[in-house]
Amino acid sequence: MNKLPLGLAVDLRNVVPYKTGSWRTMKPLNIMQTPPCSHSCPINNDIRGFLRLLADKQDFDEAWHVLTRSNPLPATCGRVCPHPCEGGCNRRDFDYPLAINSAERAVGDYGLEKHLEHKKLIPKRKEKVAVIGSGPAGLSCAFHLAKRGFQVKIFEAKGEPGGMMRYGIPSYRLPQEVLTREIEAILRLGIDLECNAKVGVNIPMDQLTQFYDAVFMGVGAQLGVPIGVPGEEARGVYTGVDFLKLVNSGKSVEVGRDVVVVGGGNTAMDSARVAKRLGANVCVVYRRTRVEMPAITAEIDEAMEERIMFRYHTNPVKIIADEGRVVGLLCVQMELKEPDASGRARPVPIPGSEAVIPADTVIMATGQAVDYDGLEVQRIDNKWISTNEVQMTSIDKVFAGGDAVLGLETVSAAIGQGMRAAEAIEDYVEGQVESRLSPPPVIYSKDLNTYYYKKSNRFQREALPVHIRLKGFSEIYPAFDRSEITREAERCFSCGLCFNCANCYMYCPDNAVKKGKSGTTYEFDLDFCKGCGLCAKECPCHYIQMTLEK
Amino acid sequence: MITASSEDLYKVEKKDLFASGHRACGGCGQALAARLVADAAGENTIACVATGCLEIFSSPYPDPSWRIPFLHSLFENISAVASGVEAAYKALKKGPVNIIAQGGDGGTADIGFQSISGMFERGHNVLYVCYDNEAYMNTGVQRSSFTPFGAKTTTTPMGNTTRKKNLPLIAADHGIPYVATATVDDFRDLQRKVKTALLINGPKYLHILAPCPLGWGHTGDLTVAICRLAKATGLFPVYEIINGKVANVLKIQEKKPVEDYLRLQGRYRHLFKKGVPVKEVAEIQEIANQNIERFNL
Numbered sequence: 001m002n003k004l005p006l007g008l009a010v011d012l013r014n015v016v017p018y019k020t021g022s023w024r025t026m027k028p029l030n031i032m033q034t035p036p037c038s039h040s041c042p043i044n045n046d047i048r049g050f051l052r053l054l055a056d057k058q059d060f061d062e063a064w065h066v067l068t069r070s071n072p073l074p075a076t077c078g079r080v081c082p083h084p085c086e087g088g089c090n091r092r093d094f095d096y097p098l099a100i101n102s103a104e105r106a107v108g109d110y111g112l113e114k115h116l117e118h119k120k121l122i123p124k125r126k127e128k129v130a131v132i133g134s135g136p137a138g139l140s141c142a143f144h145l146a147k148r149g150f151q152v153k154i155f156e157a158k159g160e161p162g163g164m165m166r167y168g169i170p171s172y173r174l175p176q177e178v179l180t181r182e183i184e185a186i187l188r189l190g191i192d193l194e195c196n197a198k199v200g201v202n203i204p205m206d207q208l209t210q211f212y213d214a215v216f217m218g219v220g221a222q223l224g225v226p227i228g229v230p231g232e233e234a235r236g237v238y239t240g241v242d243f244l245k246l247v248n249s250g251k252s253v254e255v256g257r258d259v260v261v262v263g264g265g266n267t268a269m270d271s272a273r274v275a276k277r278l279g280a281n282v283c284v285v286y287r288r289t290r291v292e293m294p295a296i297t298a299e300i301d302e303a304m305e306e307r308i309m310f311r312y313h314t315n316p317v318k319i320i321a322d323e324g325r326v327v328g329l330l331c332v333q334m335e336l337k338e339p340d341a342s343g344r345a346r347p348v349p350i351p352g353s354e355a356v357i358p359a360d361t362v363i364m365a366t367g368q369a370v371d372y373d374g375l376e377v378q379r380i381d382n383k384w385i386s387t388n389e390v391q392m393t394s395i396d397k398v399f400a401g402g403d404a405v406l407g408l409e410t411v412s413a414a415i416g417q418g419m420r421a422a423e424a425i426e427d428y429v430e431g432q433v434e435s436r437l438s439p440p441p442v443i444y445s446k447d448l449n450t451y452y453y454k455k456s457n458r459f460q461r462e463a464l465p466v467h468i469r470l471k472g473f474s475e476i477y478p479a480f481d482r483s484e485i486t487r488e489a490e491r492c493f494s495c496g497l498c499f500n501c502a503n504c505y506m507y508c509p510d511n512a513v514k515k516g517k518s519g520t521t522y523e524f525d526l527d528f529c530k531g532c533g534l535c536a537k538e539c540p541c542h543y544i545q546m547t548l549e550k
Numbered sequence: 551m552i553t554a555s556s557e558d559l560y561k562v563e564k565k566d567l568f569a570s571g572h573r574a575c576g577g578c579g580q581a582l583a584a585r586l587v588a589d590a591a592g593e594n595t596i597a598c599v600a601t602g603c604l605e606i607f608s609s610p611y612p613d614p615s616w617r618i619p620f621l622h623s624l625f626e627n628i629s630a631v632a633s634g635v636e637a638a639y640k641a642l643k644k645g646p647v648n649i650i651a652q653g654g655d656g657g658t659a660d661i662g663f664q665s666i667s668g669m670f671e672r673g674h675n676v677l678y679v680c681y682d683n684e685a686y687m688n689t690g691v692q693r694s695s696f697t698p699f700g701a702k703t704t705t706t707p708m709g710n711t712t713r714k715k716n717l718p719l720i721a722a723d724h725g726i727p728y729v730a731t732a733t734v735d736d737f738r739d740l741q742r743k744v745k746t747a748l749l750i751n752g753p754k755y756l757h758i759l760a761p762c763p764l765g766w767g768h769t770g771d772l773t774v775a776i777c778r779l780a781k782a783t784g785l786f787p788v789y790e791i792i793n794g795k796v797a798n799v800l801k802i803q804e805k806k807p808v809e810d811y812l813r814l815q816g817r818y819r820h821l822f823k824k825g826v827p828v829k830e831v832a833e834i835q836e837i838a839n840q841n842i843e844r845f846n847l
């Protein structure tokens with residue numbers, strides 16, 4: 001027997017401890033939960049995952065790979081997405097939500113700068129899929145299918161890919177270069193692209209359904225719908241979509257001195273700000289008030305900063321022309337009455353309030369529609385494509401998504417639909433009928449122990465001064481400082497996933513929490529855990545939860 | 551006198567020198583505190599522990615939880631025993647070694663009080679740690695002189711009518727070089743105080759608030775949260791007294807009414823009749839206010 005050290009009566013080195021785990025009625029479990037940011041994101045991006053990589057390792061490379069697992073267009077979304085994720089962020093109840101959108105852009109830009117390449121999950125399979133339209137929905141669907149080994153071909157009606165991102169979003173919001181390079185990276189997964197090929201016109205739909213195992217329609221809502229007032233045929237009158245398309249294709253457009261834009265959506269804001277950059281005085285005419293405007297709030301704010309006039313409660317009645325060229329817009333003042341079916345206040349004209357607004361150009365950004373030329377598919381309200389719960393249309397093996405299905409929605413909503421359609425197509429060709437696993441429950445502020453978080457300021461992006469912005473089409477928000485972005489990422493609460501704070505490890509009165517092999521995870525030693533629940537209570541992010549012992 | 555770098559002092563230690571397998575109730579603040587103290591003190595330490603929950607739950611033969619030498623004698627004499635250990639080391643010209651006498655509030659404030667006072671007065675190089683759970687828990691929750699005003703114990707079924715004895719100040723008035731108070735929620739601060747004390751030659755006193763789920767009537771998961779409320783209400787001031795001067799007082803960031811603290815605990819339930827606080831609550835608030843004023847919390 002070994003000689004015992006001074007003061008020791010029993011040899012503690014050979015002690016077999018008593019297993020207090022048998023007392024337990026509740027047991028702690030590490031449970032990964034869904035954070036509210038991902039839950040609110042139309043693409044369900046792993047926001048927490050990519051922010052943690054930035055915060056813990058400053059690893060933009062890996063962060064890009066995590067983000068592009070779901071979103072193939074991070075640099076684009078980081079610029080144009082109205083970021084519902086930030087609205088969901090639990091930090092909003094604490095101080096300010098994370099600047100997720102800016103972080104996404106920084107990661108997307110890093111990917112472009114370093115020429116990062118997407119990775120295939122499955123090398124190659126024999127099935128072929130045709131994708132109609134190369135907007136966000138089509139690109140996303142093609143991307144996710146190609147990653148899973150499908151042979152994908154995209155048919156694009158226009159000369160270049162990108163859909164509304166290319167022809168509808170002005171370059172001060174989304175530089176063409178950024179979009180082009182993100183699309184190139186997607187196509188490098190081995191996706192075929194045929195431009196100037198309009199399905200329904202140049203290529204019959206039957207041909208696609210015959211030759212391909214599945215078809216995805218991401219045709220968008222690319223037709224500008226005029227308001228239907230007399231005089232619309234005058235020169236100098238455009239729909240918002242057509243106007244933006246002309247400018248984005250590099251055509252020179254003479255707008256004159258005064259431009260009137262009709263409408264309150266994103267196309268209206270874009271058209272107004274583009275016209276302003278072409279040197280005009282711009283006035284936006286809207287039937288209701290700012291509160292009811294469907295445009296992204298930031299876009300309205302920026303338009304106001306750029307000294308675009310807003311005339312609310314105003315509705316166009318007639319376009320006034322002189323020798324076939326528009327010279328003014330006759331408008332009437334409106335009064336808001338009880339809400340209509342859309343939930344927005346219903347505008348009613350005030351008799352005798354007619355007035356003419358002088359205009360060299362009138363842009364009607366009041367509605368868009370799907371171009372169904374040569375496409376026979378069941379519709380809702382004769383407007384949007386009707387689909388079932390797995391996004392299949394009335395035609396067998398033809399799926400659809402994006403604006404053509406959703407009505408006017410965001411780029412990210414379209415990407416999300418493209419992604420889910422890709423999953424549905426995979427299930428379809430494999431004859432898989434069981435539904436996919438649904439994500440775990442969402443973590444809300446009430447589930448967190450915010451004692452462990454410190455209040456901090458939110459990352460603020462710097463906009464160019466207005467007078468410089470208006471000189472041309474250069475991007476409003478110059479590139480961000482990456483170290484500021486990693487600091488912002490450190491603000492993430494990591495809702496529902498361990499971030500290695502070690503509270504459980506330090507607080508367990510029974511030392512029943514052990515470090516995992518990697519040293520960054522924690523495990524419960526159920527031989528000794530008494531189930532007191534202290535670890536779960538002091539877990540800041542609700543990753544540890546108490547469950548009934550069976 | 552203090553020579554270690556502040557980085558060392560603030561480093562959190564987890565060595566499990568007080569190991570799993572002890573028989574404390576789930577969520578026991580005292581078990582948590584004992585491990586934090588042992589880990590901060592390190593391997594070169596002798597623990598002399600008075601009778602009480604800690605001694606009972608940590609030392610059943612043949613599988614004690616201590617991974618450092620452990621000595622238990624009686625309820626009333628642990629400071630005398632620790633003094634003897636220190637004297638023996640001196641006589642044998644051995645050491646240096648950290649000697650930590652430890653006891654519950656009963657063993658500290660009442661039954662062992664004269665031996666502690668003697669140890670302080672004679673100037674032994676011993677750290678005394680009191681795990682204050684505000685009653686004699688091991689024998690079934692009897693009142694001690696650390697039981698706070700208003701708290702129900704089995705011997706004060708209508709609520710305690712006296713105020714808590716202020717031992718940190720009594721200890722400091724012995725003229726000892728270091729006195730501190732701490733709570734288990736802030737383990738970094740607690741371990742720093744243990745390490746600081748062990749660097750100082752002479753008698754030291756550390757008073758740790760250690761919630762007792764059984765005696766206080768709360769679920770084990772609330773141990774840390776209750777400590778935080780004890781500090782935020784002003785009921786448990788956290789400070790150090792270095793060479794007679796009060797120092798490093800922990801300022802309350804966001805002051806809370808005592809009700810927030812009382813309502814979480816079964817031992818105060820009788821102070822709320824149909825949810826409405828009775829007049830004793832106002833007196834407890836007054837105690838908190840006096841603490842806040844006295845220590846400038």
Ligand SMILES: Cc1ncc(C[n+]2csc(CCOP(=O)(O)OP(=O)(O)O)c2C)c(N)n1
Pocket residue numbers: 580601602603604625626653654655656657658661683685686687688689694
């Ligand atoms: C001289 C003496 N009186 C009474 C007891 C019985 N006794 C054992 S533990 C204990 C309670 C200890 O209370 P405290 O010191 O506060 O420690 P706790 O159990 O609360 O941690 C008592 C009264 C004893 N062992 N010796």
Ligand code: SF4
Pocket residue numbers: 573574575576577578579580581603604607683687688761762763764765
């Ligand atoms: S009775 Fe109280 S002090 Fe004793 S082991 Fe249980 S919780 Fe800890």
Ligand SMILES: [Mg+2]
Pocket residue numbers: 654655656681682683684685686687688
């Ligand atoms: Mg006690």
